[in-house]
Amino acid sequence: MSTTVRALQLRGAQSGLPRLEVQLMLCALLACDRTWLIAHDEDTLPDGTGERFESWLRQRLDDVPLAYLTGHKEFHGLSLQVSEATLVPRPDTEVLVERALRWLAACGRAAPCVLDLGTGSGAIALAIKHSHPQAQVTATDFSPAALAVARGNAERLGLDVRFLQGAWWDAVGASVFDVILSNPPYIDPQDAHLAALRHEPLSALAAPEQGLADLRQIIAGAPAHLQPGGLLLLEHGYDQESAVADLLRQAGLDYQGCERDLGGQPRCSGALLPEAVA
Ligand SMILES: C[S@@+](CC[C@H](N)C(=O)[O-])C[C@H]1O[C@@H](n2cnc3c(N)ncnc32)[C@H](O)[C@@H]1O
Incomplete structure (x- = not known):
């Protein structure tokens, strides 16, 4: 017709x-x-x-995301392929990328080691490598299918990122990093908004303990994987700002505040590993 x-x-x-x-x-x-x-x-x-x-x-x-129909999504100026195995990267996550890039530009570290935990399509890792080519970027995910998409994006974009498969800290062994970034699952499984997101992997979106279980694991392990003075930046729910701040302080990290997303909601909290006291 x-x-x-x-x-x-x-x-x-x-x-x-x-x-x-x-x-x-x-x-x-x-x-x-x-x-x-x-x-x-x-x-x-x-x-x-x-x-x-x-x-x-x-x-x-x-409610099938447009990106699943077209097969790609724009993130921080990069065209990324996505599949049903990956979360569709969100513009709000660019706030975390921008904050990391500002820190990298100011930190004076020549070839900083950057880790993206739970990389999905590779969005955060690839945006960092693209904008700060001197960085040595590692990206992990426990989903082999998501990692295959991320690797494909890295190859297509000609960006040299190391990909590792495994659950949170298990994936990186004893390695330490200057910057650790993560947009982990953080939605409360009881949250009514999840219904509209049902075509994206639940394992990329929801976490037990009111959405805090994965954030807890990442924060608890961060001090052992950060260089002295290194930065941890986490995306989280709009209502998790104070819980995340408490967890960061309890882990012995120096809390650096929370930035708001494009809609004005608290979204990205950071903390530094204190330099060793001489
Ligand atoms: C919210 S998505 C973020 C994806 C991507 N970083 C982004 O911002 O678009 C969370 C990612 O964490 C991964 N993930 C969930 N649980 C994990 C775990 N226990 N260990 C490692 N990765 C995990 C999921 O497969 C998913 O790719």
């Missing part, structure tokens, strides 16, 4: 999806940009486009 850009935009609007999202779906389907859509409003589209659009529309209305 032949159709036009205009007809599909109208169909998308009728479905209730936001206009921008409909346009992004069309851009991905037609391998074009939004300017092309405007200039070719009345063009007849190739056979099968209408049917593919309908299929994507149905899946979007069932």
